[in-house]
Amino acid sequence: MIVAEAVGRTLVRLGADRAFGVVGSGNFHVTDAMVAAGARYVAARHESGAAVMADAYARVSGKLGVVTVHQGCGLTNALTGVTEAAKSRTPLVVLAADTPAADLRSNFRVDQDALAHAVGARAERVHGADTAVADTVRACRLAVSGRRTVVLNLPIDVQSRQVPEPLPEPDPLRLHRPAPAPEAVAELARLLGQSRRPVFIAGRGALPRPCAEEAEERSAADALRELGAATGALLATSAVARGLFHGDPWSLDVSGGFSSPLAAELISEANLVVGWGCALNKWTTRHGSLIAADASLVQVDVEAEAIGAHRPVDLGIVGDTAATASAVTALLAGDERSPARGQLQNGRRGYRSPEVGARIERELAWNTVPYTDDSTGENIDPRTLSIRLDQLLPRERVLAVDSGNFMGYPAMFLSVPDERGFCFTQAFQSIGLGLATAIGAALARPDRLPVAALGDGGALMGVSELETVVRLGLPMAVVVYNDRAYGAEVHHFAGDGVDLSTVTFPDTDIAALARGLGYTAVTVRGEGDLEPVAAWVDGPRSTPLLVDAKITSTEGSWWLKEAFRGH
Incomplete structure (x- = not known):
């Protein structure tokens, strides 16, 4: 050998x-x-x-x-x-x-x-x-x-060198959870017991661990749900962990630039914010504006150098998310002398009042937020497009979103079933990665419909992998939000007399390109053009689907305005 x-x-x-x-x-x-x-x-x-x-x-x-x-x-x-x-x-x-x-x-x-x-x-x-x-x-x-x-x-x-045989059998790769210090657990329990409006923000570190023995571990999501119920905390995630608390009536969905107006309001009114495996960076906190000036900030992470890296914190805890949350819950439940336990037994609900619960049910989702439809007949409003696609596509999906001005629309208006249903490759903020992301995610979850949401710039940059989707026989829906430009740059630099010719392009018939590779493809300029999508969903989905959506782009997206604030 x-x-x-x-x-x-x-x-x-x-x-x-x-x-x-x-x-x-x-x-x-x-x-x-x-x-x-x-x-x-x-x-x-x-x-x-x-x-x-x-x-x-x-x-x-x-x-x-x-x-x-x-x-x-x-x-x-x-x-x-x-x-x-x-x-x-x-x-x-x-x-x-x-x-x-x-x-x-x-x-x-x-x-x-x-x-x-x-x-x-x-x-x-x-x-x-x-x-x-x-x-x-x-x-x-x-x-x-x-x-x-x-x-x-x-x-x-x-x-090419010869290896001595037989090969040794390697030990399994297992990841052990670092336990938090008892004094840190006690301090977090005290803060939670005193808080009237606590909010948890779970990040990448709260997602299921790699190479974990599923039967041997408790998920971070379950541990945080239990602690949230005990302390009355509302639950949110960073963008990358979206879906972690899907279906929970106290979930605020995403914290940061993608927050709905209600989520932003409730997070900014919290008097205690706990980041669980979450960097608490400018994207997740809206440059810090979501953290009230008088709020206490706690960060739990397995790496000491991550704590306080983006924002000063009042308490930092080195420990695994699930292990730390479980330890705090156990302390609150079992320590007769804990003031936190006494306060909880007195019936305080923290942030979980009936009024807040009713508002979350009624106002949280982006598709409940009023907007003026900018569709023109030649171009469709990306909000209208996304809301309709969310209705047409099966709920059991895995969604991958490329980078660009368009990205907030599919990321927020298309629902996901859980944290395994959302794959967000945005740490480097490169366009052109979304289609390949969707392929990897599709192979990991063949039981779900893979959906790739791309801008026209990213779609054309990663165009070679359109063939890979066909060759692998993936029943994927590829949605191109086509504004004929690098929209982020157009809206950031637009102004009187500014030449935008370097970031705008002639219209490209991406649907025709996809047909040549074996896709079922449709060009969408209005809601009526989406009927072929419904037909494709009904089956047999023997070819992948590409939607070349000609979208309106009269102004920068809400998340982009926030992201460029101060630049």
Whole structure:
């Protein structure tokens, strides 16, 4: 057995059931070895797309993600997707071929370790035949235990060396929860017991953990729901964790730029805000405006350096979200001397009054917020489009949203069934990743309808992966919010005498392009044009669907105005 085969087999033994990539001579053998060991290989049309697919697959499936690329140019092509995964702390192994150390003049030679470090990933290496399995296990363990993206370099000359057999059986990759300090638990219990209007904001760190034993762990969502019920806290999430509290009558949905008017009002009136695995950055807090000046701010995170990184906090707790929430609930319920327990027993509901509950039921959803329909007959208002699509598309869906001026409309008006139904690759804020995100998410949840919401700029940037959707036979709905521009820049820089020709484009018939690749495609200029969508939903969905929606774009979206505030 050669090193390439040993590395591929070890990855599969450690739980990598899929590999995404573009195969060249440098990564041919290791990819083939993964397939031979039982993994499914998914060929992308571009390495960045492959990296994004692997990232999304890991997020939605909860499994270790693997992307396999050629040396040099294969890795540089993948870098935007790798950067997104690294900034999102996705447990992902980038299996990158590398040039031999002695081949100093190779056309493919670049400093791959430096590339990994530059984008926030961890660089590891397969050093030789005797260490090949151990090197692979180390990279995977780093990816899972640290929620890190790891570039595992596999030099060409090392790949062909003979490995001692039999291969050792690697131990399973399991992530243990760090427990919070008892004094920190007591202080949070005290604050919650005294608070009249507490709000929880759960972030990426509250999402289901990678490579977790489902039967052995309690979800963070359940732990936070129980603590919220005990303390009267309202429940919200950052954008990336949307869906975590779906169906809960006390859920405010998303905190930040995507907050509905009612959610923003209730969060800004809280006198205690607790971030659970949440960065509490400018997007989630609207540049801090959602945190009242007299509110206490608490942050719970598994990493000490994350606490207070974006906003000063009154209490920081290093600990796992589920473990910390459960410990606080237990203390409140079991400590007879706790003033918090006494206050709760006296019947205080915290923020959960009947009046607040009625307002949440009546006013929270974006589709209940009044607006003036800007549809013209030639172009459809993106709010009208999104509301109608939400009605037409099955509720059991997994939604992926690209970046751009349009993104708030599908992100907020299209409902999702849970946290596994929303995949938001926005940590690097690159356009062009949405379609590949939807492919990875679709493969992770084949029981749900995959929906890709893209701008025209992002759709054309990632256009090569339209073919991948057809080739894989995915019954995907691709919705293009087509304003014939890079809308974010148009609305940010628009003004008297400003030349916008660099960010505006002629109309493109994206529907025609999709038909040529095998899609059912429809051009939408008004609600009446959506009837073919209903027909496609009814079945048999034997081809993917693309909706080229010509949207109005008279002004920047509400979230964009907020995002650019102060710039």
